[in-house]
Amino acid sequence: MRLRLTPREDSYYDLFAASANNLVTASRLLVEIISVDSDRSALIEKMAACEHAGDEHTHAIMRRLNESFITPFDREDIYRLASSLDDIMDYMEAAADLIGLYQIEHLPKEVVRQVEVLERASELTAEAMPRLRSMKNLNEYWIEINRLENQADQIYRRLLAKLFGGEYDALTVLKMKEVIDQLEGAADAFEHVANTIESIALKDG
Amino acid sequence: MRLRLTPREDSYYDLFAASANNLVTASRLLVEIISVDSDRSALIEKMAACEHAGDEHTHAIMRRLNESFITPFDREDIYRLASSLDDIMDYMEAAADLIGLYQIEHLPKEVVRQVEVLERASELTAEAMPRLRSMKNLNEYWIEINRLENQADQIYRRLLAKLFGGEYDALTVLKMKEVIDQLEGAADAFEHVANTIESIALKDG
Amino acid sequence: MRLRLTPREDSYYDLFAASANNLVTASRLLVEIISVDSDRSALIEKMAACEHAGDEHTHAIMRRLNESFITPFDREDIYRLASSLDDIMDYMEAAADLIGLYQIEHLPKEVVRQVEVLERASELTAEAMPRLRSMKNLNEYWIEINRLENQADQIYRRLLAKLFGGEYDALTVLKMKEVIDQLEGAADAFEHVANTIESIALKDG
Numbered sequence: 001m002r003l004r005l006t007p008r009e010d011s012y013y014d015l016f017a018a019s020a021n022n023l024v025t026a027s028r029l030l031v032e033i034i035s036v037d038s039d040r041s042a043l044i045e046k047m048a049a050c051e052h053a054g055d056e057h058t059h060a061i062m063r064r065l066n067e068s069f070i071t072p073f074d075r076e077d078i079y080r081l082a083s084s085l086d087d088i089m090d091y092m093e094a095a096a097d098l099i100g101l102y103q104i105e106h107l108p109k110e111v112v113r114q115v116e117v118l119e120r121a122s123e124l125t126a127e128a129m130p131r132l133r134s135m136k137n138l139n140e141y142w143i144e145i146n147r148l149e150n151q152a153d154q155i156y157r158r159l160l161a162k163l164f165g166g167e168y169d170a171l172t173v174l175k176m177k178e179v180i181d182q183l184e185g186a187a188d189a190f191e192h193v194a195n196t197i198e199s200i201a202l203k204d205g
Numbered sequence: 206m207r208l209r210l211t212p213r214e215d216s217y218y219d220l221f222a223a224s225a226n227n228l229v230t231a232s233r234l235l236v237e238i239i240s241v242d243s244d245r246s247a248l249i250e251k252m253a254a255c256e257h258a259g260d261e262h263t264h265a266i267m268r269r270l271n272e273s274f275i276t277p278f279d280r281e282d283i284y285r286l287a288s289s290l291d292d293i294m295d296y297m298e299a300a301a302d303l304i305g306l307y308q309i310e311h312l313p314k315e316v317v318r319q320v321e322v323l324e325r326a327s328e329l330t331a332e333a334m335p336r337l338r339s340m341k342n343l344n345e346y347w348i349e350i351n352r353l354e355n356q357a358d359q360i361y362r363r364l365l366a367k368l369f370g371g372e373y374d375a376l377t378v379l380k381m382k383e384v385i386d387q388l389e390g391a392a393d394a395f396e397h398v399a400n401t402i403e404s405i406a407l408k409d410g
Numbered sequence: 411m412r413l414r415l416t417p418r419e420d421s422y423y424d425l426f427a428a429s430a431n432n433l434v435t436a437s438r439l440l441v442e443i444i445s446v447d448s449d450r451s452a453l454i455e456k457m458a459a460c461e462h463a464g465d466e467h468t469h470a471i472m473r474r475l476n477e478s479f480i481t482p483f484d485r486e487d488i489y490r491l492a493s494s495l496d497d498i499m500d501y502m503e504a505a506a507d508l509i510g511l512y513q514i515e516h517l518p519k520e521v522v523r524q525v526e527v528l529e530r531a532s533e534l535t536a537e538a539m540p541r542l543r544s545m546k547n548l549n550e551y552w553i554e555i556n557r558l559e560n561q562a563d564q565i566y567r568r569l570l571a572k573l574f575g576g577e578y579d580a581l582t583v584l585k586m587k588e589v590i591d592q593l594e595g596a597a598d599a600f601e602h603v604a605n606t607i608e609s610i611a612l613k614d615g
Contacts, residue, residue: 066407101362102369157511164512170375170580174382177584202476271612306567307574375580379587 011064012072013133019057019085020126026050026092027119033096034115037105047096054089058082072132073200081200084192085125091186092118095179102175110159114183117152121145121190128197135204138197145194152187156180216269217277218338224262224290225331231255231297232324235388238301239320242310252301259294263287277337278405286405289397290330296391297323300384307380315364319388322357326350326395333402340409343402350399357392361385421474422482423543429467429495430536436460436502437529440593443506444525447515457506464499468492482542483610491610494602495535501596502528505589512585520569524593527562531555531600538607545614548607555604562597566590 026047033043061082065071071078099107128141159180163173231252238248266287270276276283304312333346364385368378436457443453471492475481481488509517538551569590573583 062404063407066404097362101366157507161511164581164585170584171369171378173581173584174375174378175369199472199476202473267609268612271609302567306571376574376583379580379583380574 012061012078013130015057015061015064016081016085016132017126017129019054019061019082019089020122020129022050022054022057023085023088023092023122024119024126026054026089027115027122030092030096030115031112031119033099034107034112040100044096044100047093051089051093054086058086074203077196077200077203080196081193084189084196087189088122088186088193091182091189095182095186098175098179098182102178104175104179107176107179108159108162110155110162111180111183114152114155114159114180114187117148117155118183118186118190121148121152121187124148125190125193132197132200135201138201142194142198145190149187149191152184156184156187217266217283218335220262220266220269221286221290221337222331222334224259224266224287224294225327225334227255227259227262228290228293228297228327229324229331231259231294232320232327235297235301235320236317236324238304239312239317245305249301249305252298256294256298259291263291279408282401282405282408285401286398289394289401292394293327293391293398296387296394300387300391303380303384303387307383309380309384312381312384313364313367315360315367316385316388319357319360319364319385319392322353322360323388323391323395326353326357326392329353330395330398337402337405340406343406347399347403350395354392354396357389361389361392422471422488423540425467425471425474426491426495426542427536427539429464429471429492429499430532430539432460432464432467433495433498433502433532434529434536436464436499437525437532440502440506440525441522441529443509444517444522450510454506454510457503461499461503464496468496484613487606487610487613490606491603494599494606497599498532498596498603501592501599505592505596508585508589508592512588514585514589517586517589518569518572520565520572521590521593524562524565524569524590524597527558527565528593528596528600531558531562531597534558535600535603542607542610545611548611552604552608555600559597559601562594566594566597 029043029047029050033040033047036043061078065075065078065082098104124141124144128138131137131141160177163176163180168176234248234252234255238245238252241248266283270280270283270287303309329346329349333343336342336346365382368381368385373381439453439457439460443450443457446453471488475485475488475492508514534551534554538548541547541551570587573586573590578586
């Protein structure tokens with residue numbers, strides 16, 4: 001069992017877990033937003049609220065980092081982990097926001113698959129956070145996130161080929177590409193989270 | 206009064222102030238460039254000179270950082286602050302440069318408002334830099350920068366909706382979007398500067 | 411002569427050299443991919459293999475960094491250098507990949523010049539890496555990289571003006587712009603590498 005130097009150390013784990021659980025909520029909202037064709041505005045507002053909640057988690061982690069002398073792992077790693085989790089939230093919220101802003105009604109069905117990968121990655125990340133305490137069983141987590149990122153990449157590339165394949169006019173391509181770029185950004189950011197956790201675990205080992 | 210460990214410490218404040226004052230000059234040039242419809246090339250050249258001046262300030266800060274053992278605040282924070290100030294300059298110069306390169310004659314009037322927000326943010330940042338010495342009265346600065354960033358965001362989103370609203374052809378959308386994206390990047394980078402200063406002040410408190 | 415604290419120190423230099431040599435291979439593949447008008451798929455596959463090799467070099471550097479207590483220069487600089495070299499590879503691979511994905515047949519001839527600059531920058535970077543050991547004759551390297559980056563910038567700007575000049579339809583502009591943006595990203599990333607090396611040399615001096 002790892003020795004805890006101060007009782008306050010705990011809250012990093014709690015805050016990271018809260019931040020990751022918030023991503024699960026956000027990714028499920030995204031699935032809904034993509035799936036329905038109408039009345040998306042209430043869902044998009046919920047997503048904005050989700051993003052605000054995420055900002056508060058990030059801010060709480062940064063504040064604690066600035067106030068603490070002792071941290072459970074490298075300050076830089078805590079900073080990176082919090083920033084990458086925050087990036088994922090920002091990407092997901094931006095995708096939802098652009099769908100509303102551009103009033104995109106029908107998205108290619110591959111976008112559903114892109115978002116399902118984000119949902120799975122969110123769940124895996126939320127499950128992995130409590131394991132940071134023991135540093136156990138993290139290996140399978142980052143192998144699986146890397147696998148999902150590759151899958152997201154394949155879906156993204158097929159979507160690009162479809163967008164530019166002649167089926168859509170240039171303005172529609174521009175709008176849709178911005179949405180799927182945000183979703184691809186989220187998938188990449190899950191890999192950054194996994195890489196930071198791998199790096200923390202290696203230093204600990 | 207804060208104790209100064211060496212007389213050389215001063216120049217970080219002077220260099221940051223010079224870098225921020227340069228942003229005030231650049232933002233006023235941008236207001237002019239956007240406002241006139243012709244003969245922009247002389248103004249765009251002035252902007253390029255402004256960007257070179259900014260590079261020299263950044264380089265001077267980085268050189269001092271590499272040579273100093275003692276710094277008035279964390280090395281990483283000095284690095285981040287200098288980089289973010291430099292990013293703002295780069296975004297503003299890129300916007301001016303693209304207007305010239307794409308020979309954009311008429312920009313939507315909301316772009317004027319976007320640039321006025323940048324001018325106000327530049328002024329506030331330049332006024333805040335000397336207060337880094339005493340670490341006093343910084344709170345109002347970052348509250349106001351955050352307010353301005355939200356305002357910039359609203360203007361940017363309205364501009365996007367307008368650009369994609371059917372009034373412009375796809376190539377015009379592409380060109381204008383690149384300009385307003387650079388301006389939005391500058392607004393975001395002002396928030397990064399404010400966040401870094403908040404983080405410096407919190408550690409000091 | 412610099413004292414070596416442990417024999418393992420050597421491998422950082424070897425790994426950086428391997429990473430830079432891999433960029434030479436990649437840039438030559440890019441020249442070929444741009445030059446031919448057909449049968450690019452085998453070349454694009456070779457590029458993907460090149461990118462995998464690059465990932466392994468980066469991973470080996472990061473792993474060593476996590477395991478070492480003593481490093482030949484600042485940990486943060488090793489991290490930045492490895493990341494920037496990896497970024498260059500990613501940009502070059504992405505350009506090749508997009509050419510295949512969008513089935514772009516004819517690229518403006520200025521793209522050849524853009525890629526030739528990357529080839530020259532790769533060669534200079536590969537030649538500079540072994541000089542990190544002695545920290546000698548690095549000055550001419552970063553002056554030349556900065557000159558090449560300015561040249562790349564000029565070519566890129568001319569390409570943008572051409573793309574938006576009315577010769578191409580909006581979808582073609584979108585596709586080509588993504589490719590040349592990746593190439594410009596690679597040119598910028600060579601400057602990041604040179605800046606990191608300048609910073610390492612200054613601390614050492």
